[in-house]
Amino acid sequence: MPEMDERVVIQQPLSAIAEAFEKLSKRVKERNNGNDIRLDTFCEAASLVSVLFRSLGLAFKFAELEYVAKLHGLLEASKTCSTLPDILNLDVASDTVKTSGSFSRNLRRVRQGLDLVRAIFEQLLSTDDSSLKEVASTAYGQVCAPYHTWAVKTAVYAGMYTLPTRDQLLMKLNETEQSADKKMRRYIAASLPIIEYIDKLYLARNITLDW
Numbered sequence: 001m002p003e004m005d006e007r008v009v010i011q012q013p014l015s016a017i018a019e020a021f022e023k024l025s026k027r028v029k030e031r032n033n034g035n036d037i038r039l040d041t042f043c044e045a046a047s048l049v050s051v052l053f054r055s056l057g058l059a060f061k062f063a064e065l066e067y068v069a070k071l072h073g074l075l076e077a078s079k080t081c082s083t084l085p086d087i088l089n090l091d092v093a094s095d096t097v098k099t100s101g102s103f104s105r106n107l108r109r110v111r112q113g114l115d116l117v118r119a120i121f122e123q124l125l126s127t128d129d130s131s132l133k134e135v136a137s138t139a140y141g142q143v144c145a146p147y148h149t150w151a152v153k154t155a156v157y158a159g160m161y162t163l164p165t166r167d168q169l170l171m172k173l174n175e176t177e178q179s180a181d182k183k184m185r186r187y188i189a190a191s192l193p194i195i196e197y198i199d200k201l202y203l204a205r206n207i208t209l210d211w
Contacts, residue, residue, distance in 0.1 A: 010048070010051065011174055012173070012174050012175065013048065013051045013052070013173060013174075014173055014175055014179075014180060014183040014184070014187070015183060016048050017045075017048045017049060017052070017183075017187055018183045018186035018187050018190065020044070020045035020048055021045055021186075021187055021190035021191050021194065022186060022190045023045070024037070024041065024042065024045045024190070024194055025189075025190040025191070025193045025194055027041070028193045028194055028197045029193060031197075036083040036084060036085050037083060037084050037197070038078075038082060038083055039074065039077060039078040039081055039082060039083055039084055039086070039087065040075075040078040042074070042084060043071060043074050043075045043078055046071055046074075046110055046113075046114065047071060047075075049067070049113060049114060049117055050064055050067055050068050050071070052117055052120075052173075053067060053113075055164070055169055055172045055173060056132070056136065056163060056164065056169070057162055057163060057164055058159050058162040059136060059156065059159035059160050059161075059162050059163050060136070060159075061159075062152065062155070062156060063113060063116065063144070066109060066113075067109070067110060067113040070105075070106040070107075070109040070110050070113075071106075071110055073101065073103065073106040074087070074103065074106050074107060074110060077103040077106070081103065084107065084197075084198065084201060085201055087103035087104060087107060088103075088104050088107075088201055088202065088205055088207075089205075090103065091103055091104040092104075092205055092207075097207055098211060104202075104207075107198065108202070108211070111195060111198045111199075112143060112144060112147070114191055114194065114195060115143050115191075115195050116139060116140065116143045116144055117187070117191070118187065118188050118191045118192070118195070119138075119139035119142050119143050120135060120136060120139040121184040121185075121187060121188050122139075122188060123135040123136075123138050123139050124166075124180075124184060125181065125184060125185065129166070130165050130166045130167065131163075131165065131166070132163040132164065132165065132166060132169065133160045133161065133163055136160055136163055137157065137160055140156060140157075144156075147211065
């Protein structure tokens with residue numbers, strides 16, 4: 001795949017994200033033929049998600065920076081590792097799964113980013129509130145807070161006051177309430193099998209998910 005170019009502007013990012021993850025989810029479900037998910041294909045789909053963190057502004061700047069950095073690490077790994085299982089096998093062999101900067105750790109954090117977006121979408125669909133503070137706080141609390149230090153959590157929750165309103169977010173994404181609703185549901189449905197697939201890669205190698 002080509003190098004990620006964060007300057008590329010996608011007019012309707014939710015459409016691109018939903019479509020990419022539906023294709024990836026289909027590949028996960030068709031793995032009966034023995035073909036695992038290619039790392040470059042995964043990175044291509046995952047790279048589309050960073051725009052969502054960017055659209056949420058300062059409150060999720062930490063998530064955007066970490067997500068993009070870890071994704072670049074996986075993109076680098078794709079030059080030598082063909083599939084997602086390959087990177088875990090490599091780190092297991094060298095006993096570096098949980099080492100800072102390892103490919104397995106990068107994958108774990110990118111997976112967390114995908115799950116955070118899923119949780120944000122679910123919260124958005126469950127309320128009509130114009131403020132995103134409760135939506136984002138709940139999603140962050142479910143997905144990321146258990147793994148963050150007190151200092152990081154304090155900074156994140158303080159930044160929730162800088163979030164755009166619901167209408168401002170939709171405007172940034174070039175969506176209406178109705179069009180966004182459908183695309184968020186599509187992403188949620190498509191991302192769940194992918195997240196589960198990644199988790200199973202760790203569990204199959206006796207690697208816990210509490211980190």
